[in-house]
Amino acid sequence: MKIFAIGAHPDDVEIGCGGLLSIDWLSKHILHLSNGETSKYADGETRKEEAEAAARVLNAQVQFFDIPGRQIDDDDSACLRLVALIREIRPDYLVSHWELDGHPDHQAAHQLVRKAFFLSGASVDVDAPPWRCRNLLYFHPFNSGYGFIPDFVLDITAVYPSKLKAIRCHRSQTSFIVPQVEAVSRYFGQNSGVARAEPFKAEMPLVIGSRGLLDLEGGGDG
Numbered sequence: 001m002k003i004f005a006i007g008a009h010p011d012d013v014e015i016g017c018g019g020l021l022s023i024d025w026l027s028k029h030i031l032h033l034s035n036g037e038t039s040k041y042a043d044g045e046t047r048k049e050e051a052e053a054a055a056r057v058l059n060a061q062v063q064f065f066d067i068p069g070r071q072i073d074d075d076d077s078a079c080l081r082l083v084a085l086i087r088e089i090r091p092d093y094l095v096s097h098w099e100l101d102g103h104p105d106h107q108a109a110h111q112l113v114r115k116a117f118f119l120s121g122a123s124v125d126v127d128a129p130p131w132r133c134r135n136l137l138y139f140h141p142f143n144s145g146y147g148f149i150p151d152f153v154l155d156i157t158a159v160y161p162s163k164l165k166a167i168r169c170h171r172s173q174t175s176f177i178v179p180q181v182e183a184v185s186r187y188f189g190q191n192s193g194v195a196r197a198e199p200f201k202a203e204m205p206l207v208i209g210s211r212g213l214l215d216l217e218g219g220g221d222g
């Protein structure tokens with residue numbers, strides 16, 4: 001199964017879905033729309049090097065669109081560029097930002113990815129056959145406010161060390177990232193009866209076959 005995770009800045013996907021990206025039997029692709037040069041703590045080249053190191057930890061292919069920060073947009077050129085990449089990678093699932101987010105780049109990334117998710121399966125002027133992903137999953141880098149109530153949580157207890165290792169590759173950012181990741185994963189884990197969990201929303205209803213019911217686990221104390 002192939003996962004294609006798309007973030008506005010280097011570190012967004014590692015924070016939001018680094019547990020999912022740590023599952024070793026998945027094929028994983030990461031796209032950072034900008035290189036994070038608007039960071040107060042590091043320049044764009046440093047942040048790209050950090051992102052490449054994180055991708056090696058996750059055993060994921062990584063690419064950058066090099067869109068300048070604050071200029072991410074769902075205009076036709078950016079959207080068709082992303083549609084072409086989706087059709088080239090042909091992922092089962094796209095994963096990206098939830099729409100309600102205080103950071104304007106995160107909001108813009110959500111709009112761009114959601115548009116490309118639909119257009120990749122439609123008739124548009126891209127020189128590659130249409131590809132329809134099964135679903136578009138959403139994360140929130142910090143789940144801070146904005147009513148992010150997950151549609152499901154992923155038990156990441158077993159892969160949490162890998163997620164943390166990938167996040168720590170972002171050396172210029174880790175001082176404030178790691179405590180938040182610790183808190184969020186424990187919060188959603190405790191609410192679900194596991195040690196660590198990663199919360200997600202989904203664009204479309206998740207389909208669970210009858211055999212999949214056997215894998216469902218009850219959460220909390222009932």
Ligand SMILES: [Zn+2]
Pocket residue numbers: 008009012103106141
């Ligand atoms: Zn970000």
